[in-house]
Amino acid sequence: MPRNLDLTALRSFVTVADTGGVTRAAGFLNLTQSAVSMQLKRLEESLDTTLLDRSARQIALTASGEQLLSYARRMLDLNDEIYSRLTDTAFEGEVLLGVPHDIIYPVVPQVLQRFAAEFPRVKVQLISSYTNDLKQQFAKGECDLILTTEDEVAGNAERLTTIPLRWIGAPGGNCWRQRPLRIGSSRHCRFHPLAIAVLDRDGIGWERAVDTESDRTIEATVSADLAVGVMLEGSEPPQLEVIHHGGALPELPAQSINMYVADPKDPLSGALADLIRQGYANVPVSRIRAVG
Secondary structure, eight states: OOOOOOHHHHHHHHHHHHHTSHHHHHHHHTOOHHHHHHHHHHHHHHHTSOOEEOSSSSOEEOHHHHHHHHHHHHHHHHHHHHHHHHOOOSOOEEEEEEEOGGGOTTHHHHHHHHHHHHOTTEEEEEEEOOHHHHHHHHHTTOOSEEEEEESSOOTTOEEEEEEEEEEEEOTTOOGGGSSSEEEOOOTTOTHHHHHHHHHHHTTOOEEEOOOOSOHHHHHHHHHTTSOBEEEETTOOOTTOEEOOOTTSSOOOOEEEEEEEESOTTSHHHHHHHHHHHHHHHSSOGGGOOOOO
């Protein structure tokens, strides 16, 4: 007799794998932690295997769990596509969401996935740019929602979380010990003025190591130990690391991740904004990281 997998349990399993924990997954799914745990237990019992390694501080997938994950994603994608094609919905249209590139992961992809499942006929256009550019586009009515990285909450912005800035360098590098300090930052980087302000305050000489608009060029320069950079904690790519300078460099200020919504009463913008709030409420700072 054929046996059927529980799609609800599969969705909980995938969300736990994506968020790294049952508690955060429960927040994304609007379920209780015990409900998610029970679904995972039933899924393991139905497959007669252990899917999650619960011995470590953070939940990890077992070999069977890793094998199931790809199948589960495909099943859920097909399920959502069927609903998208065959069900009628009152909502259609497009929402324009602007996000700085260094805070896209991990919250935004999960938010977009959930929004697409709830509003299958609504297209979300993701615009990735610098905070200043996004604020200009928002002011012109070219974005429905934007996320920004700023040192304060201004106007009608809503603070979602606060993340400290860190000095970033090559793994095991020594460039940060040199004076004048060579700084790698793009022309549009909002963090550059903050970095030079604290250096000037502490009387530390500095110079710009590269003149470019390309973040990739900056990453290459810093990873070669030819300069140091400034990034949000947790957003450094794998080839770079936080500099443990022991006080040789000044502490950098924290930055707020803010959200602006053009029309909070619009049901689509409001729904997307709610999902973004839930996303940041359930993801710790250490997981707000960019991918190389």
